[in-house]
Amino acid sequence: MAKQTQADPKAPVTSLAQSDKPAVEEDYWDNQQKKQGKLFDVAFFYDWCKACGLCASLCPRKIILNDESGKPYIEQMDRCSGCRFCVIHCPDFAITVKDRFADRRRATDEK
């Protein structure tokens, strides 16, 4: 076994990479997102929303909150990671997630 590990060129590289890898910081993903400059806007279409609470429970960042009547709202919009998990799980087609500043110079939507 020892011979095999010595002969294998990949083995020391992987071990080095593992040891050099820093521990994951607490707000790693927030920093990463700010570095990339990707922010998202979540729009709720309240006329179609039935306040089922699926989006709030399925959000991986837990940023969607429910108000007294059960309708969703977001306070910390910058923390949205843009996964669209709420969009595909909304039974009422009431959620849109957009890249922020994606088309700010355009007056109307184009195909």
Add this chain to the structure above:
Amino acid sequence: MREEAEIIRQEYLRHDKKFPHVWCPGCGIGIVMGALLRAIHNLGLSKDEVVLASGIGCSGRMPTYVDFNTLHTTHGRSLTFATGVKLAKPELNVISVMGDGDATAIGGNHFIHAARRNLDITAIIINNSTYGMTGGQYSPTTPYGSKSTTSVYGHVEHAFSIAELAVTAGASFVGRGTVYHASHLDKLIGQAIQKRGFSVVEVISNCHVQHGRRNKLGGAVEMMQSFKENAVTIGKAAKMSPDEMADKFTIGVLTDIDKPISTDEYRRIAQKAQRKADQVARTKVKNGVKRYEE
């Protein structure tokens, strides 16, 4: 650039129908409809080459809201109408949406024989283990011991699995998904539409109003979490023991085989018969028999 969700909302829905739709808050049928629209949008099909047929029930409301060629038919006869459309216009993509009672109880015979004939139809069966619209009576997929309007002290019969029934009946493509695994679901539906042959997608959905409330399964969120916990992929299920698999179900593509399609076979036979008839006519002319038809 518009978002995919915006395109679906603006182009694939009929806004002259009353929105928000009639389904209960948190109902999985809305998620299935979203997955179906996303699958069709990603395949690049035009709206005119898709036909959506449905029967009666909660799922029967789906063709009302989408802007394809749609058919809202009688109870359990969604597949029979779809068969007629497919025979008349084989170039169309025919999709039939059914509920579990619609497909396996009232239309059970149509379902297994459509699978046996192997028509080029996609059947999407939304399985919420109860008759939701009529008030929560038990259906063929209601689990043993669970309560419903017609089995107040617990159901005495056993449920059967729709996907395995379709495999046995001879469908070319059978897949099973849940409403929690929504992106997996639209991949499955896309594969099923592209597949030539009878393709079945069984979608495990939640009816928290009729089924969940009577059996204390919680609301839409709790039922959705239970799908996440109980769904096992086929590769993982092969390594698990039967005791571990007791309350769980498999998701993924159960079967994917190539078989001749009955509409193609029918055309081939018709051509063969036509050639034979022409041959007979030609020999008659050669032998000096007068042909009265011409």
